[in-house]
Amino acid sequence: MFYPRCAAGLKTLLSCLRCVQVTEVVHTPARGQLRCHYVIHTVGPVWSVNSDKARCTILLQKTVENVLDYAHRILHATCIALPAISTG
Secondary structure, eight states, X not given: OBOOOOTTOHHHHHHHOSOBOTTOXXXXXXXXXXXXXXXXXXXXOOOOTTSOHHHHHHHHHHHXXXXXXXXXXXXXXXXXXXXXXXXX
């Protein structure tokens, strides 16, 4: 789990501040010099030497699917940049 942080400022951050579980998705409005309307926050699985690789793979796939579904269904996004997830 993680707590979202964003460059949009404390007020925006507090509007979405809650614990986000693996595969869950939240968003904040983009502010400042960002060239987008929203910043999507998500959490992927934690990979380690002792991780169940099959379970982590399924969770990572579900995380990406959830982000794409959320962007389309909730934000009506027509374009998305998806950075690396679960890279440490």
